[in-house]
């Protein structure tokens with residue numbers, strides 16, 4: 083028999099030990115569960131050799147078929163990566179369990195490159211919430227129309243240059259998309275400095291995109307390498323790369339912002355996002371914690387969020403609009419049908435505008451009463467006719483070539499079990515947007531470019547707005563409304579006045595073009611040649627008549 087004191091001590095010990103035993107058992111059970119299926123790894127290097135450098139999204143989709151599971155996984159040193167290849171899995175993981183799966187992996191190289199300030203790289207934290215809300219607020223659907231004048235004037239400038247230099251169309255649409263965020267964020271018109279920032283923005287984004295994928299770079303797998311001196315073989319390369327990025331980021335973060343501040347101090351008017359935030363600091367709003375949005379403003383935060391917007395908006399939109407030109411070039415039938423719709427709905431006297439844009443439920447404009455009335459087409463159009471087919475083209479552009487086919491990787495905040503599979507804390511979680519948008523059940527013949535798939539049998543626009551192209555759950559793209567407007571206006575304006583045609587070589591033969599992408603986190607078409615040939619004298623006169631500040 084135990085004496086009362088020993089009995090008490092035993093009970094206390096037992097009471098303390100039981101929960102610990104339960105936690106231990108729980109962890110053992112979790113860890114004895116299988117990881118999502120995937121190719122068997124090798125000792126030390128895991129699956130490094132199984133991950134191709136190009137078209138990884140296709141390989142992951144093929145693993146899903148091979149293992150008969152939309153959720154697959156692979157290992158590279160330092161990271162377990164789980165790939166979600168179906169819409170259902172992304173909804174389950176990124177939406178229903180968003181509290182677990184909204185973190186980002188910590189990529190050592192991104193920190194060394196000075197790019198960890200950007201919202202897409204931030205951990206799931208209070209800081210991220212504040213900075214993200216500073217991006218969400220100015221790009222809500224109700225606010226985006228405030229940027230329409232800037233979009234229109236940028237498109238007008240682009241059309242005028244392309245009219246004079248038809249072969250420059252790809253460069254000009256990229257410049258339109260890449261400088262637009264600089265205009266919105268810093269209120270800066272096109273000049274040498276804007277052009278310089280446009281170019282370094284492109285370079286910084288490309289450098290960042292090239293290192294984030296698990297296994298892309300040694301120092302990400304083996305972070306201790308950062309402590310090795312630069313003169314050692316294999317170390318100089320990544321350290322020099324990182325330093326170059328850090329310098330450019332420093333310039334991007336400070337330079338244009340400082341100009342806005344200087345302008346404001348000198349009393350020069352500046353209507354821009356940066357100026358709005360600076361005014362709020364000046365009004366001492368930063369001292370009053372905004373309870374609703376929890377925004378606490380300080381100058382460094384504003385600078386970093388402004389640079390985030392510039393970088394996140396420019397490269398993605400540039401890639402998307404170059405894809406649009408490439409795709410239209412390859413599909414003259416689609417161009418022709420879109421032009422018939424534009425001529426009928428908008429006419430030839432003006433450029434299309436946002437009031438012509440269709441929303442889900444809008445009906446295809448009936449051309450039945452327009453037969454044989456080419457000259458008057460559009461004259462008896464109904465007031466509420468909308469550009470349904472053009473909208474479908476813009477959606478199909480996002481679906482057909484997904485410029486972020488694997489999105490931006492998320493990370494698991496803690497251990498989890500999904501459908502009997504163990505997902506460890508810190509695992510990288512990739513949503514395979516390409517696989518979802520090429521699912522043959524949802525999108526029959528997914529390799530074909532067919533805008534009609536977004537139009538119902540009774541001629542209405544369906545409600546599939548291709549959301550996976552903009553990511554998932556709490557980390558999904560806060561700029562998608564602006565992005566959609568940017569792409570729409572460029573595409574519809576180009577179509578209304580130009581034909582995108584193949585360029586000719588010195589012998590007068592057409593130069594063939596195929597879909598070939600430079601692959602990184604954000605995929606751009608490889609350089610290709612084409613021309614934007616003005617449709618006729620009427621279109622040329624229309625472009626010339628446009629004021630640049632329309």
Ligand code: HEM
Pocket residue numbers: 201202203204214217221390391394395396398399402485486489490491492551552553554555556557558559560561562564565566
């Ligand atoms: C066609 C153009 C665009 C595409 C295809 C695109 C796509 C994406 C994708 C796939 C993500 C990752 C979402 C995830 O992690 O699940 C993302 C994140 C982000 N995008 Fe966009 N984006 C575009 C334009 C823009 C624009 C115009 C802005 C700013 C106005 C913007 C700001 C951001 C930011 C700040 C994030 C990070 C969100 C976070 O980590 O919380 N993007 N975008």
